[in-house]
Amino acid sequence: MLTSIPSIRKKQIIAVTGVMLFGFLLAHLSGNFLIFKGPEALNAYAQFLHDLGPVLWGMRIGLIAAFVLHMFFTALVVVENVKARKARYAVTKDQGEHRTLLVRLMPYTGVTIFAYLIFHLLDFTFVEKTGFINGVDYGLYGLVVNTLSNPIHGGLYIIAMLAIGVHLAHAMQSVVQTFGFANKCIRPKLVQASMVIGFGIALAYCAIPIYLISCAGSGCLVK
């Protein structure tokens, strides 16, 4: 059954699910930014999500499905790609404006992101949402602050977000090409936009641990 799916369709499935995951990233980021507003805003947002109940579960299932499909088809495609060149070149040189580097990194950045995701869920999802700052429980807010201001957790977070940036830098324009809407007039712009959006999102995410690490212990996080 799987072999009867044309290669292009597989890529398009990866692209569609990638776009869904990208949407999640945006939503997650906008939620995360409430951290700058303070504990009440973030915790209220968490409560709001929690209160969505079945809707939240629907979203979660959709997200998990997107994630699984994205990874599954990527794995399939990667295996095919490896099989397509069993004998490797002795000398390789990037052709195509060094874009091949970004492409070669795609599965690695993907795996990095996945590995971190598990770590991330252990950090924030499958734990009690409590976090004491100066002896006061700030709930989720406290958990986030305590975890990410830890240099190891925060550092891993930053590494993972940079991986997302590299991943997105290629992926965004790749989606347009895979769906057949790219051409040489818009391609240079697409490539630039892809870079800007990809690394923009990564940096935006990174702003959080950087902020928390730099403020940790200064007492400025909670009044």
Added chain:
Amino acid sequence: MKLHSNEPDGKLSEKWEKHKFQMKLVNPANKRKVKLIVVGTGLAGASASASLSELGYDVHTFCIHESPRRAHSIAAQGGINAAKNYRNDGDSVYRLFYDTIKGGDFRARESNVHRLAENSVKIIDQCVAQGVPFAREYGGLLDNRSFGGAQVSRTFYAKGQTGQQLLLGAYSAMMKEVNAGGVKLYHSCEMLDLVLVDGKARGIIVRNLRTGELETHAADAVIVATGGYGNVFYLSTNAKQSNVTAAWRCHKRGAFMANPCYTQIHPTCIPVKGDYQSKLTLMSESLRNDGRVWVPKKKDDTRKPSEIPDEERDYYLERKYPSFGNLVPRDIAARNAKEQCDDGKGVSESGLAVYLDFRDAIKRDGRKAVEARYGNLFDMYYQIIDSNPYEEPMVIYPAVHYTMGGLWVDYNLMSNVPGLHVLGEANFSDHGANRLGASALMQGLSDGYFVIPSTIGNYISSTDLPKVSETDKAFEDAKKECQDYIDKLLGIKGSKTVDEFHRELGLVMWDLCGMARDKAGLEEAIKRIRDIRDQFWKDVHVSGEQNNLNQELEKAGRVADYMEFAEQFAIDALHREESCGGHFRTEHQTEEGEAKRDDENFSYVAAWEFKGVGNAPELHKEELVFEEVQPSQRSYK
């Protein structure tokens, strides 16, 4: 033996229609049982394979390349003629016919040429329907340009890659039939022999170039479309693998070789640079539409071209041929370039080149317009010569390009060996002593798409063809002969490479049988060719073994055939005591140095019968009868 063209009688313009009606047809239900072998997948072979399979025949097609799309038709640049008269400039089937007969210096068969002109119109329709992306005008209709030797714009083109586009069209039509099961394709197979049973062509022996194995294939008829023999000169614009082997082995089995001396020397090629040179590159003749050919007036002028003012340049074609100017036919343009260089006015380091200048065209139409027309050719030139033709004139020199001679065929494209049909450049039929630009593609496709599908049916239905098998003695014997030949080549283990012999042969051919020939030179050539051939069989070193991909062995077989063919070439050139088209005998020229024909004594096709290696071949004549046009001295003044 008197040769008959087997053309129908009647009015010239009605002959083909009449013939098509008179020919017997094969019952559609029986066609699947008729097995046809096609050798070669250039324009003629691919188009024939596709068309015959569409009719329902069981077609088996062989090519020497790893893919049929690599046949050398792909390299044709300029265009394809068709008497569409889309330009309203007075073109017609008759005018195309007339131009072709005249361009061929009245050495072609009228009926064949007229049929070619008729078919030209349908070829364009067919190719457009196949999706061949011809150049178009802004209105969406097809563009035309004029091409060497014609005063009307009847040439259809696809930038400088017309041959490629037409070949890919024919190739994909054939692949469509491969998919449908009508064509069985054998790639990487070289035909080594023709098998005759009861005097009829019933099969071939091929060597699988990958495994080295000799294979036998039987059929009801054999169609050979294996191109020309320009590589007998070693340096030519032909692809490295273009060869005379298939045709020559047919010849050795009894098929007559007609007019082998008619060779087209193309005037606009990139000059030779060094003795390592492996081939010559053609620059499309279309360049002469806008480029002006000149040499310095002063001998041995070493100034840069841009430093030579106009009054010190000799635009010799425009001066000598005011009405055609730079667009004179190829033979005339080529010979004039040689004259200028012989006269010491040649340019470039070797002195064997003339300028082709686009300065005035760029001034007149702008660089952009010139780029649109010739951009890819200019790029190609730049790659090879490392000089920019937008700024400096190109240097060009004539090179062997096309061979008008080939296996003799009648009006049905069948050779004197029943069942052996020959198409495209491999036959001798339509171009006489000189081919006009943009006519080779036309002929290949006319033969393949429109002629052979009709005439083969007549042969099949009017001939008794008992079943033969690949295990019959005739096949086994032929296979054994091929095996012995290969063993002999591999067994010599001499001291010189195949290429060295080929180069040596080529030099003799170029010097003595090239653009200008004379009696003494040709006699010398025959002697030297024999010497080289003897040496070859004593001292060639063919490395490797048979049962593997062995490119040296492939080359050796081909060069061995060239060694035999070259002698016949020179004999033909020696016997033809006249100048016509691509055959220029210095003894026979007008006071102005133009070719002087002898219609009284040489208005015939010289078809040679093989009588053994080193023995004089026997001449058979097919008289050429001109009912429609009166042979006249060609004048392009």
Added chain:
Amino acid sequence: MAAPKTISIKLKVWRQSNPEAKGEFKTYQATDVSPHMSFLEMLDVVNGDIIKAGDDPIAFDHDCREGICGSCGAVVNGEAHGPKSQVTLCQLHMRSFNDGDEITLEPWRASAFPVVKDLVVDRSAFDRIIAAGGYISVKTGSAPDAHCLPVSKVDADAAFDAAQCIGCGACVAACPNASASLFVGAKVSQFSLLPQGQPERKSRVKKMVWQMDSEGFGNCSNAFACEAACPKGITVDFISRMNREL
């Protein structure tokens, strides 16, 4: 200092006597190489020496030697058709190299293009892809007058750009995944741009992509190395178009 008239090159060439053999690199010295030589002429000279030394010459595919037949091709120092853009190996000239350079020469490496011998690979997978649907099904003799179907110049020119493909396989060789998308995309686009190609438009792309997949080519990852390697400058826009057509 004036450039030397000839140069010397050290060649590391992949030698593999048959499809099953293991294969290895062998080193050859090419001396007195004129910068005006084409790459293949340089190989001819090296082969001449190898033959005289009693060894088997390097097998490489070649034919027209003017960049149109698509026969030649090898990976030169990691680049398909060598360091110059938009030329085939036969059009690459030795002036692109310097005296003393070391050149590693490898065949196209792709599972769909098995090595036949040395630098010669079997590209018949391309033929099978074309046979699967790379044509317009029009029988000889059934075509209407050529001017029945006007085609806008823009479309005709774009179709020509796609049709220029010479089937050399450099796209596959250069692709990090050995994908044939550029080759297939170009053929699909040529016909989908032309009115003649419309009736079979949908089925053509499906059949050709299916055949491409079953030949064992990799998937397109939009690295565009194919475009950089293509000697005819065929753009990845045609891959984009194919993606849309499917």
